[in-house]
Amino acid sequence: MQTMTIGTLAKRAGVGAGTLRYYERLGLLQPEERTPAGYRVYRSDAARRLRFIRRAQALGFSLEEIAALLALSDNPKGRARDVKRLTAEKIRDIDARLRDLQRMKEALEELADHCDGHGSTAECPILAALNEDE
Numbered sequence: 001m002q003t004m005t006i007g008t009l010a011k012r013a014g015v016g017a018g019t020l021r022y023y024e025r026l027g028l029l030q031p032e033e034r035t036p037a038g039y040r041v042y043r044s045d046a047a048r049r050l051r052f053i054r055r056a057q058a059l060g061f062s063l064e065e066i067a068a069l070l071a072l073s074d075n076p077k078g079r080a081r082d083v084k085r086l087t088a089e090k091i092r093d094i095d096a097r098l099r100d101l102q103r104m105k106e107a108l109e110e111l112a113d114h115c116d117g118h119g120s121t122a123e124c125p126i127l128a129a130l131n132e133d134e
């Protein structure tokens with residue numbers, strides 16, 4: 001099996017070597033071995049694992065959630081229903097964040113509607129609302 005150094009893997013994956021070391025500390029990625037000089041050496045399938053991590057991050061999974069997904073992926077006897085459960089939990093989390101973002105948007109739109117954008121900041125209704133006591 002072909003191996004590569006941390007620098008080669010980082011460059012191939014488009015991340016910094018520090019990111020790879022961080023993933024290693026979290027248990028998401030492990031070097032195959034270390035050279036006598038202490039350099040990390042990774043197998044070529046480490047790039048596939050990094051793609052998995054990056055794709056999961058792009059879908060909103062946290063590194064902790066990604067660790068759980070990797071554990072399931074690494075286990076040939078893992079259950080698809082566990083992957084489905086983690087995905088459903090992430091969907092619920094995203095739905096909640098979307099509702100929060102919609103509330104924030106509506107509040108900002110209301111503030112913006114009350115400001116004509118003229119005059120000094122002392123007369124700005126947006127700043128006045130943000131400075132209001134409860």
